[in-house]
Amino acid sequence: MLEIKCPWCGPRAQTEFSYAGDATLTRPSLDTATETEWYEHVYLRGNPRGPHDELWHHAAGCRRFVKVRRDVTTHEIIATAGPHEHLGGGGK
Amino acid sequence: MADTSPMQSALNGIAQPGDFGADQPAGPGVTITERQGLQILHVAGDIRDAEFPSQVRHAIGLPLPMSAGETRASQGTRVLWLGPDRWLVATEDALPALSDAAAVNDVGQGRLVLRLTGPRVRDILAKGCPLDLHASAFPTGHCAESLIGHIGVTIDCTADETFDLYVNRSYAAFFWEWLTRAAMEYGYRVLPAG
Numbered sequence: 001m002l003e004i005k006c007p008w009c010g011p012r013a014q015t016e017f018s019y020a021g022d023a024t025l026t027r028p029s030l031d032t033a034t035e036t037e038w039y040e041h042v043y044l045r046g047n048p049r050g051p052h053d054e055l056w057h058h059a060a061g062c063r064r065f066v067k068v069r070r071d072v073t074t075h076e077i078i079a080t081a082g083p084h085e086h087l088g089g090g091g092k
Numbered sequence: 093m094a095d096t097s098p099m100q101s102a103l104n105g106i107a108q109p110g111d112f113g114a115d116q117p118a119g120p121g122v123t124i125t126e127r128q129g130l131q132i133l134h135v136a137g138d139i140r141d142a143e144f145p146s147q148v149r150h151a152i153g154l155p156l157p158m159s160a161g162e163t164r165a166s167q168g169t170r171v172l173w174l175g176p177d178r179w180l181v182a183t184e185d186a187l188p189a190l191s192d193a194a195a196v197n198d199v200g201q202g203r204l205v206l207r208l209t210g211p212r213v214r215d216i217l218a219k220g221c222p223l224d225l226h227a228s229a230f231p232t233g234h235c236a237e238s239l240i241g242h243i244g245v246t247i248d249c250t251a252d253e254t255f256d257l258y259v260n261r262s263y264a265a266f267f268w269e270w271l272t273r274a275a276m277e278y279g280y281r282v283l284p285a286g
Contacts, residue, residue: 008175009160012222013239016239060237060239061236063175
């Protein structure tokens with residue numbers, strides 16, 4: 001089981017969280033994005049090896065979203081932050 | 093606002109007063125009492141709004157706890173930190189009138205509140221809770237929202253060997269089953285609701 005450090009609650013068990021998707025996505029512009037851009041935003045994901053930024057929801061705790069940089073091969077959690085904060089360099 | 097007529101316990105027909113489980117010469121490992129008649133409010137607001145904390149403080153007579161797991165208490169009233177913008181107010185008194193500076197929901201009729209007290213209470217809860225419940229990590233006056241037996245529970249350590257658990261009412265029967273089975277090996281006493 002992972003231990004995820006919630007920026008508000010401190011270290012908590014993974015079971016208190018639910019995975020909430022890729023944190024690197026940027027929503028296309030409602031006014032100008034093409035159908036292809038929307039298709040890519042909604043359906044297409046990279047599958048990078050190594051550190052990856054993802055969102056987790058502290059569903060059984062403070063109910064906040066948390067940005068987590070996790071190495072998807074080792075499960076090491078490198079950094080966590082609030083959903084609008086930057087995790088620093090190194091991730092993708 | 094709130095309907096103050098007596099509400100049927102969520103444990104009606106499920107919990108019976110008495111001594112159960114292993115016979116302990118030194119007394120039961122835990123004593124369980126359902127706390128009835130509590131008024132419970134869920135309060136949400138933005139602490140950057142200067143009006144909000146001061147108005148809540150004025151209404152409930154206690155400052156909002158601002159750090160994780162912190163509680164504030166006065167006679168009959170407890171305020172629990174649930175998140176950076178959410179608090180739980182549980183009081184035996186009349187419902188405090190809170191202004192529109194806060195988003196207030198009366199959740200009293202949606203919660204089962206159990207008071208657990210006894211020398212084995214931490215051992216029992218630890219069977220189904222991922223938190224460190226040792227007294228050094230979860231002391232008196234500390235609270236947390238977490239999971240017990242896979243369901244969301246608000247945990248409030250009100251005294252050294254005493255915990256108040258706030259469980260969603262619809263999970264009452266399941267949680268009672270989990271709790272009593274976990275307590276079986278230490279022996280448990282059920283007191284009439286009060």
